[in-house]
Amino acid sequence: MSWNQIKCKHREVQLIGTLNGGQSFRWTYNQENDEWIGIFSKTVWKLRQKDDYLHYQVLGSLLNKSTKNKTKQVNNKVEVNENGLFTSLLKKYFRLEVDLGSYYKIWSESDELFKTAGQQFYGIRMLAQEPVENLFSFICSQNNHISRISSMVEKLCSNYGEEISTHEGTTYYAFPEVEKLCEPKVESQLRELGFGYRAKFIQKSAAQIVEWGGGEWFKSLQEMKYKDAKSELMKLHGIGPKVADCICLMSLHHLEALPVDTHVYQIATHYLPHLRGRKSVTDKMYAEIGDHFRKLYGDLAGWAHTVLFCADLKKFQQNGDDECVKPKKRRK
Template sequence: MDYFNLSIRLEELYLDWASRDKHFTKNSENFGGIRMLRQDPWENLVSFICSTNNNVKRISKMCENLCIHYGDFLVEYQGIKHYKFPEPERLAQPNVEAELRTLGFGYRAKFIQQTAQMLTKKDEFAKLYSMRTEPHKTCHEYLQTFMGVGPKVADCVCLMSLDKHDVVPVDTHVFKIATKTYRMPGKLLNKDLYAQIQDKFKQLWGEYAGWAHSVLFAADLRDLNNGINIKTEK
């Protein structure tokens, strides 16, 4: 119930977004049932540090390698071994950066090791989780104190694990949607335009704007929207 945010009724949200936005129904017709997960903040933070200048396949492989090499073994099922996501103490060790580089993490290895090290300090790990009850601005600023976390990554973590449902992270896909579909002016994504796009979508889609953005984001991805008619339960 918690991880899948099942207390939130998607069908009602889709109807609300469609009533507010003429583009929503057209662009989301094959993408019903997309739900925002309530992910673990620590795991989510590290995963998005891995995401910088990266693709989904490599990000997934990096997260899998973190579990295999540093997480506790859980169970083997149908020939596949499953491991727990490692705690900060396991990734904070001085040798971790070099080990992660040999596993293909590149410059992200330093960011992960130093972020883990920060979260081993007294009360810091609990503070990360306490951000679920803090305003977006407080969360956004706090997350950017970690190595490798900029405005977009901070907003992704806010939306996907810290209960900031109205936050719209703005990357190249969302920037394209804003300027092409919603006719927002701007050729270069800067700090001011980032804020304007966020405000535009919050006003348009309401308190679950981040969820609405994820539907259009999925519809914009070529590997998901490749002539396939996807129908799922709302």
């Protein structure tokens, strides 16, 4: 199957830091081929990066059902014609309309720590995710580690999502519609699947979202001011300030949102030394940390801080390759 390509300067996109940095939990890395397979927009993607091009293949898509005149099936795989449907989706997902290099320059001039981090962690894109998947993935993220979060997200998809396609023995599923998660029986089912207390948060939040209008409700949050959207999100069961900020930042286009957890707090103490030694992050500290970085970095503060977050993660520590850092292989 041939590869499609999007012209994009090498330092404008770093797949490793972007796809393996804790934003999305549905990407896996094949180190042997230096390729990624992941799911978004009800589509299974294979990505790789060569020189100044982002290469992709579409391994299957449910979008074909409504766009048969725009795509054609060849050996159960999707070929993309000149309409650019999948190219447009990929550009939107990586926010390729943003000239990231110019922002890195501005942020580096404002902050020496960012300047150092940005040398290695260039091209960290803020993914434009779908709100439903983003919200429920981050409910799963509470008091959890990435491998277990990924496992929970896949359980949601395989049990409640629609099958997209099978590739090399692996079956891929779309993230479920919110209506599939709102039924009362979902809570007990998820508890049996190992979701613990998160099961209640998922089912009850889904029911609230459906009651409030589903997709239209999310659209209204995108049109609100950031702090108003955050307040509305926190009315959902199980959504606190940090998860609300993750959703604002990653899927509602409020790029000034800055999620603060204990890890981010440790980074913040480099800038706000008077906060050192605290046992927990209070509401007042949370607001102070967010406001500090918004003043330092501007309207895309959450994006800028994501670069620092990636640079500080243990799995991204320097391993002798100063051009980029390889993620660990995931166990199958």
